[in-house]
Amino acid sequence: MVTAVDTTILLDILIPDEAHMESSKHLLEEGLQGGRLIICEIVYAELASQFPSVSELDMFLAETGITLVSSSVRALSLAGERWAHYARTRGKGMVCPGCGKKSEPSCPQCGSALSARQRVLSDFIIGAHALSHADLLVSRDRGIYTTHFKDLTLKKA
Structure with missing residues (x-):
């Protein structure tokens, strides 16, 4: 079995997070026992910010049994398709990342509705790579994957 790992799981270990470190370690151990662990280029790039050098990042990945697997054209195309659907259907306003409540704040000066891109393409690349x-x-980060990758098997920390 091949398990793809999202950045959030690895950051729980690298930046000790008492709330999630143990469950994240357990997920990695389970993945290794059941087969192999992989990451995509986006996760590699996000992890690079936590290491003083590429060689130290590569050593961490080797020690934890994680392999960088390049995204196929199919995965990248799928990411683009899913992101385009999200961009077309997201509507106005903002969504709270904690509870999912949607609100439509407005500009205090002109009254126009404020909006923000709340999901960036990198999230979709991670999901499509895993799929x-x-x-x-x-x-x-279960929200994006349960909403936009319903066909992806997800294991949450």
Whole structure:
């Protein structure tokens, strides 16, 4: 079994988070026992910010049994398709990342509705990479994957 790993799980370990560190470690151990762990280029890039050098990042990945697997054209195309659907259907306003409540704040000066891109393409690349190259994805960021990747098996920390 191939398990794709989202950045959130690895950051729980690298930046000790008492609330999630143990469950994230457990998910990685389970993934290794059941097969192999992989990450995509986006996760690699996001992790790079936590290391003083590429060689130290590569050593961390080797020690934890994680392999960088390049995204296929199919995965990248799928990410683009899912993001385009999201962009067309997201509507106005903002969504709270904690509870999911949607609100439509307005500009105090002119009254126009304020909006923000709340999901960036990188989230969709991670999901599409997992769907194309792995059997499941481990992540703490369940909202995007349960909404836009219903066909992806997700294991949450």
